Amino acid sequence: MGTSCFNFPLILFGGFLFRRYGMKIGIVGGGWYGCHLGLVFKRCGCEVDVYEAEADVLQLASINNQARLHIGYHYPRCSVTRLQTVACFPRFMEAYPTFSKPIENNIYTVSKKDSLVDFRTYCQIMEASGLQFDYVNPADFGIAGVDGAISTQERLLDFDEARRTFKEKLGRSLHLNSRVTSVVDGPDGAQINGETYDTVINCTWCALKTGPQPENMFFEPTVLLYYEALQPFYGALTVMDGPCFSIYPYDEDRYSLSHVSFTARGQYKTFAEAQAFNDQVTEADLDVVRCNMTEKALKEFPAFKECFRYLGPQFSVKTKYSNACASRDTAVKKQGHVFSVFSGKIDTIFIAEDSILEQLGFKSETSKIALFPDLDMENEESELERRLQRAVG
Numbered sequence: 561m562g563t564s565c566f567n568f569p570l571i572l573f574g575g576f577l578f579r580r581y582g583m584k585i586g587i588v589g590g591g592w593y594g595c596h597l598g599l600v601f602k603r604c605g606c607e608v609d610v611y612e613a614e615a616d617v618l619q620l621a622s623i624n625n626q627a628r629l630h631i632g633y634h635y636p637r638c639s640v641t642r643l644q645t646v647a648c649f650p651r652f653m654e655a656y657p658t659f660s661k662p663i664e665n666n667i668y669t670v671s672k673k674d675s676l677v678d679f680r681t682y683c684q685i686m687e688a689s690g691l692q693f694d695y696v697n698p699a700d701f702g703i704a705g706v707d708g709a710i711s712t713q714e715r716l717l718d719f720d721e722a723r724r725t726f727k728e729k730l731g732r733s734l735h736l737n738s739r740v741t742s743v744v745d746g747p748d749g750a751q752i753n754g755e756t757y758d759t760v761i762n763c764t765w766c767a768l769k770t771g772p773q774p775e776n777m778f779f780e781p782t783v784l785l786y787y788e789a790l791q792p793f794y795g796a797l798t799v800m801d802g803p804c805f806s807i808y809p810y811d812e813d814r815y816s817l818s819h820v821s822f823t824a825r826g827q828y829k830t831f832a833e834a835q836a837f838n839d840q841v842t843e844a845d846l847d848v849v850r851c852n853m854t855e856k857a858l859k860e861f862p863a864f865k866e867c868f869r870y871l872g873p874q875f876s877v878k879t880k881y882s883n884a885c886a887s888r889d890t891a892v893k894k895q896g897h898v899f900s901v902f903s904g905k906i907d908t909i910f911i912a913e914d915s916i917l918e919q920l921g922f923k924s925e926t927s928k929i930a931l932f933p934d935l936d937m938e939n940e941e942s943e944l945e946r947r948l949q950r951a952v953g
């Protein structure tokens with residue numbers, strides 16, 4: 561396995577297809593989705609421009625998040641989101657082997673009191689989805705008030721490594737400090753700030769509206785709390801499923817504490833309104849959030865206060881749509897020459913890639929086969945499981 565983003569057949573076939581069409585692709589947004597899709601089309605031989613409003617790639621939600629490389633353990637109630645991450649995780653590991661790190665003990669448990677599913681049901685769902693795990697004794701990990709716990713293969717994202725690689729590989733295709741103010745579709749292409757492209761891809765997580773968006777979509781200001789460990793912590797702890805908390809490593813020095821009920825801070829119609837909410841949060845507001853989150857964390861992890869010291873907040877904005885099963889799936893809509901990407905999880909960048917390539921006449925099945933030349937399509941489920949195993953070693 562090399563560090564290159566794609567296997568040879570995709571480069572060959574994609575390069576042939578797009579060079580022949582001589583496509584010029586404009587991408588708005590240099591987060592995970594914009595950077596990945598920029599590389600996809602660059603490697604296909606297209607002329608690519610990625611416009612990012614900030615001074616660097618991977619800003620905003622692309623780094624202000626939990627840094628969890630999802631595999632599926634987090635979504636027992638939504639099969640689409642779970643299976644998207646089950647399918648995409650091995651592809652992420654093959655394409656970007658250096659963008660994540662293992663977590664020694666990545667523990668998932670199910671709260672007796674607050675969870676919407678019980679532990680046995682949770683484990684059955686994970687097993688049925690082809691996800692591997694080991695049963696562990698909750699007490700060995702300082703966990704109380706649960707029926708059981710499992711150790712998983714979920715990993716930690718390395719944002720610095722991803723940022724460095726994306727910047728290097730995108731090279732002159734990348735335009736930083738370049739806010740897009742207009743995307744205009746026309747009969748022969750679409751314009752970004754007056755520059756014409758065959759195809760435009762909006763990767764702003766809907767911050768810029770360029771086409772159809774999910775009907776009940778909203779922007780959610782979020783807050784996670786950073787902590788330092790006062791004594792060696794075993795890895796990561798995620799309590800499922802519903803109004804529960806997680807303690808997850810963020811980088812070498814920090815962990816984040818989040819809680820479904822207190823991390824989400826409201827629902828706004830525009831990205832700007834949600835960001836304005838974050839800008840006005842006071843120290844007193846944060847004290848309340850910290851108090852609430854700590855109280856909840858102490859229930860299933862009673863040693864929380866002895867183990868961690870508060871460092872400060874992480875603010876972000878999440879684009880979501882209302883639904884009962886907490887789904888976070890990735891979807892793409894096309895209107896004229898403009899694609900709008902609705903991002904789910906970070907590793908589901910490949911769902912957007914497949915969808916866009918297919919809509920441009922590049923069959924998604926072809927792209928899947930090209931990425932995994934030996935994929936047995938008849939037996940895809942067990943094949944994905946095998947690759948998952950291989951990817952996490």
Ligand SMILES: Cc1cc2nc3c(=O)[nH]c(=O)nc-3n(C[C@H](O)[C@H](O)[C@H](O)COP(=O)(O)OP(=O)(O)OC[C@H]3O[C@@H](n4cnc5c(N)ncnc54)[C@H](O)[C@@H]3O)c2cc1C
Nearest residue numbers: 589591592593613621622625626627628740765878903906
């Ligand atoms: C609190 C929180 C926790 C999360 N935890 C996880 C997790 O653990 N694991 C996971 O997989 N996912 C997680 N997510 C989801 C993850 O953050 C998103 O899937 C991901 O950031 C989407 O990437 P993106 O590139 O689509 O959008 P973004 O990361 O929002 O990037 C969009 C980019 O577009 C740029 N932009 C916006 N408007 C313009 C414009 N007009 N012109 C030019 N550029 C523009 C922005 O500056 C930004 O850089 C979390 C999200 C939040 C908020």
